[in-house]
Amino acid sequence: MAGRRRKKSGGRSYAWRYRGRIVACVFVEVIIICALVIMIGWNKGVKEWFEQFEQPVLKEVDISGINSPNAILMQARGGKILGEINGEAQIYPASMTKIMTVILGIENFDDLDEKITLTNEMFTGLYEQDATQAGFQPGEEVRVIDLLYGAMLPSGAECCIALADTISGSEADFAELMNKKARKLGMENTNFCDSTGLHNPDHYSTVKDIAVLMKYCIKNDTFREIVETSRHSTGVTNIHPDGITYYSTMFKNLSDPTVTGGKILGGKTGYTSEAGHCLVSFAEIEGREYIFVSAGASGADGNTIPHIQDAVTVYNRVGAAIEAKIGQLIFLRL
Secondary structure, three states: OHHHHHHHHHHHHHHHHHHHHHHHHHHHHHHHHHHHHHHHHHOOOOHHHHHHHHHOOOOOOOOOOOOOOOOOOOOOOOOOEEEEOOOOOOOOOOOHHHHHHHHHHHHHHOOOOEEEEHHHHOOOOOOOOOOOEEEOEEEEEEHHHHHHHHOOOOOHHHHHHHHHHHHHOHHHHHHHHHHHHHHHOOOOOOOOOOOOOOOOOOOEEEEHHHHHHHHHHHHOOHHHHHHHEEEEOOOOOOOOOOOOOOOOOOHHHHOOOOOOOOEEEEEEEEEOOOOOOEEEEEEEEEEEEEEEEEEEEEOOOOOOHHHHHHHHHHHHHHHHHHHHHHHHHHHHHH
């Protein structure tokens, strides 16, 4: 009996050792997998995630004293508001509207090389309203990607209408799609009536809502590629055998995109007499991205572009504030 008990005890001891080895092997495998994930992901965001804790965090930035009566500065990551002037007051967004048109165009076409034929109806009213156009003509067959660039860079109204009509069948139905998207994003004080931003008393927003929209848009790689481009040449069309080359209205008026600690990456201007000069832009400064939106500026002339000037001023303040905090941290560590 005693011999049997010892044998049974030995079997139990072996089983526990066997289980212990399995647990140890699993533990080692988990460690190896975690190490591999960190190594592989290091260049895909992990490094940046760690580095953000080494950068000083801004709580607020003074944006007073600029040309625009409505403005807001937001961190692109997280959406923290660092400064605002009448951020939730109603504005007319003018051509800043087109960033919504472009993102919906990107999201609603499976093939951006698909061609759309521009009809005479798409140009109705554009000449009478003196709407900015990219240069396409009725009957022209244009790729979707070229219409997207045409809406964003030179602010082509015919490009917006072609996208809207193809996606929804009419401008009115496309406006419903725009408003549905706005509600989904939490743009609580926005109402769109068309794809272009041409003046309509019922077509309104706030600089805060436009910043929220831009925060969403720049997460899309195709949108970023378009909005960060200073010039674009279209493909060959049945009317323009050499294509069309157009330029960003923002970069055309921004001789130097560098600011303190970084640079302005992209943006969309807007103007109507009712809206004033508007701009939604984003910049990377000391490893972080910031969004700045302004509206209602007046007084543009050959030497001064007030909305562009406001963006440069505010981004420079962001860079200077970060440099000051870095200096304080260095002093404290000495």
